[in-house]
Amino acid sequence: MVDTVADFGNGPTWTWLVAAYFYFTGLSAGSFVLSTLAYVFGMEKFKEIGKVSLALAFTLLVLAPLFLIAELEQPLRFWYLLFAFNPTSAMSWGTLLLIVYPLNCLIYGYFMWTADLKLTKVFGAIGIPLAISVHGYTGFILGLVEARALWHTALMPTLFLVSAIVSGIALLIFVLATMNLFLPEGKRYAERLIFDMGKMLVWLIVLDLFLIFTDLLTMAVGSETVYAHFVLLTQGSFSLVFLGVELGLGALVPLILLMTRKTVASYTLASVLVMIGIYAMRYVVVVGGLALPLA
Amino acid sequence: MKKEGKTRDQKKAGLGIGRREFLKKAALGASAVGIASITAPGKIVAAVSENAENNGGKQRRNLAMLIDLRKCVGCSSCATACKSENGVPLGVFRSWVKIVEKGTYPNVSSHFLPRLCQHCEDAPCLRNCPTNATYKNDDGLILINEDRCMTCGMCVSSCPYRARFINPETEVADKCTFCAHKVMRGELPACVDACPYGARIFGDLNDSNSEIRKIMDTEPVQVLSPERGTKPKVFYIALNRSTAETMGGKYEELG
Numbered sequence: 319m320v321d322t323v324a325d326f327g328n329g330p331t332w333t334w335l336v337a338a339y340f341y342f343t344g345l346s347a348g349s350f351v352l353s354t355l356a357y358v359f360g361m362e363k364f365k366e367i368g369k370v371s372l373a374l375a376f377t378l379l380v381l382a383p384l385f386l387i388a389e390l391e392q393p394l395r396f397w398y399l400l401f402a403f404n405p406t407s408a409m410s411w412g413t414l415l416l417i418v419y420p421l422n423c424l425i426y427g428y429f430m431w432t433a434d435l436k437l438t439k440v441f442g443a444i445g446i447p448l449a450i451s452v453h454g455y456t457g458f459i460l461g462l463v464e465a466r467a468l469w470h471t472a473l474m475p476t477l478f479l480v481s482a483i484v485s486g487i488a489l490l491i492f493v494l495a496t497m498n499l500f501l502p503e504g505k506r507y508a509e510r511l512i513f514d515m516g517k518m519l520v521w522l523i524v525l526d527l528f529l530i531f532t533d534l535l536t537m538a539v540g541s542e543t544v545y546a547h548f549v550l551l552t553q554g555s556f557s558l559v560f561l562g563v564e565l566g567l568g569a570l571v572p573l574i575l576l577m578t579r580k581t582v583a584s585y586t587l588a589s590v591l592v593m594i595g596i597y598a599m600r601y602v603v604v605v606g607g608l609a610l611p612l613a
Numbered sequence: 614m615k616k617e618g619k620t621r622d623q624k625k626a627g628l629g630i631g632r633r634e635f636l637k638k639a640a641l642g643a644s645a646v647g648i649a650s651i652t653a654p655g656k657i658v659a660a661v662s663e664n665a666e667n668n669g670g671k672q673r674r675n676l677a678m679l680i681d682l683r684k685c686v687g688c689s690s691c692a693t694a695c696k697s698e699n700g701v702p703l704g705v706f707r708s709w710v711k712i713v714e715k716g717t718y719p720n721v722s723s724h725f726l727p728r729l730c731q732h733c734e735d736a737p738c739l740r741n742c743p744t745n746a747t748y749k750n751d752d753g754l755i756l757i758n759e760d761r762c763m764t765c766g767m768c769v770s771s772c773p774y775r776a777r778f779i780n781p782e783t784e785v786a787d788k789c790t791f792c793a794h795k796v797m798r799g800e801l802p803a804c805v806d807a808c809p810y811g812a813r814i815f816g817d818l819n820d821s822n823s824e825i826r827k828i829m830d831t832e833p834v835q836v837l838s839p840e841r842g843t844k845p846k847v848f849y850i851a852l853n854r855s856t857a858e859t860m861g862g863k864y865e866e867l868g
Contacts, residue, residue, distance in 0.1 A: 322859050399744060463737065
């Protein structure tokens with residue numbers, strides 16, 4: 319029976335803002351990959367969504383760092399990141415990616431809009447590892463912190479990337495369905511696109527759930543600190559967000575909707591729930607990962 | 614969206630090919646300049662500070678601390694002295710004492726664990742700092758260059774010992790410096806001076822005649838969380854594992 323009577327020490331500083339940054343870069347990377355389905359991988363049936371998904375990818379990426387700047391104690395010092403480089407710091411690499419990736423998006427977009435298919439394909443292909451890295455590095459930011467048991471798993475970058483694609487598909491379905499409400503009859507996106515994306519979404523949600531299941535099961539048999547996080551997520555103060563929002567509302571309900579009700583309204587609702595669920599995932603990982611005190 | 618006007622052949626003959634070539638080269642050039650401008654200043658600054666740290670061929674010191682817990686009574690004079698010496702604001706701590714109670718009444722005992730930055734040989738904060746604001750000096754101390762810190766908090770999240778914080782007054786990352794300002798003058802850190810029972814020893818691990826080296830070589834010593842691979846340089850004698858490993862709070866109260 320050991321009780322801590324007094325333990326001052328220092329607490330963590332990161333909040334939901336960091337989770338929001340991860341969420342937006344994930345949406346951006348997912349959207350980017352969707353734009354390359356036609357323009358790089360030649361899947362002609364997705365050509366129609368190339369431009370809107372690239373526009374989303376660029377816009378979301380430009381907005382993302384605003385969350386980080388808001389999180390800084392000294393927001394005006396954010397540019398210090400641009401004039402230093404630490405090769406062992408994932409954040410340093412991320413800064414590089416946050417510049418090169420959107421620049422590439424602009425170039426890729428330029429050629430896409432001017433219908434130069436060959437150069438579109440070239441810069442789209444260059445953009446794929448950039449998109450994967452601009453979000454994947456955030457998985458490394460967390461995964462390489464040994465101090466935080468919930469973060470320190472080899473699964474983290476993969477989990478982040480799969481969640482990113484899931485959120486990207488969901489966002490696109492939502493955007494297409496919403497745009498169709500305002501576009502005139504002849505200019506609307508084909509409903510077939512929404513249903514095709516919905517099918518992809520089902521498989522990717524299943525993959526995402528498998529990764530989460532693997533992580534959970536491994537945590538359940540882990541060391542005391544790791545197990546404590548398992549308890550936190552499944553029974554403790556984060557269980558409502560994790561089980562209720564991330565898994566329940568964000569994955570299981572959308573799966574049921576996508577597999578049983580093939581209507582635009584049902585798919586759109588499923589997508590909104592998925593988007594909420596993926597943000598909940600980022601929140602649980604970032605804030606939940608910092609919620610338990612270190613020894 | 615096909616443009617009206619010149620055909621592709623006509624464009625190739627005129628300005629079209631020039632524009633495409635120009636854009637290709639501009640894109641490549643911009644990327645190269647962008648990458649170079651971001652990495653080069655950092656490298657130049659690093660090279661300059663390397664030269665500044667060169668101490669002319671003498672063997673470098675590797676400063677470390679040893680805390681004999683058999684002598685610690687939990688008075689927290691060390692933590693108080695640190696607060697005073699370094700002007701640490703309320704609510705954040707460069708140094709503190711963890712107090713743990715074992716047993717149930719009437720069979721109880723108290724255990725004390727003075728805590729501070731471990732100045733790890735393989736420090737995660739150093740590894741993860743994106744601006745190189747956190748650096749290791751010639752004497753093996755991990756220090757923070759307040760002019761480079763952009764307060765991202767990566768170091769605070771990375772530290773397994775909770776040693777780091779964002780200072781609400783200076784508004785940059787902060788932590789115990791082993792009183793580098795005193796050590797540079799040949800003095801001892803404030804906490805070492807303050808301890809009434811001489812529980813704290815401070816010195817150079819590379820100096821075979823130092824008290825800390827002699828104790829390390831003859832007594833069993835322990836460190837906090839050795840399995841984390843940080844290679845901490847605060848050594849304890851009689852470190853009680855349950856004191857060290859108990860999280861702040863009981864397991865069952867999670868949530």
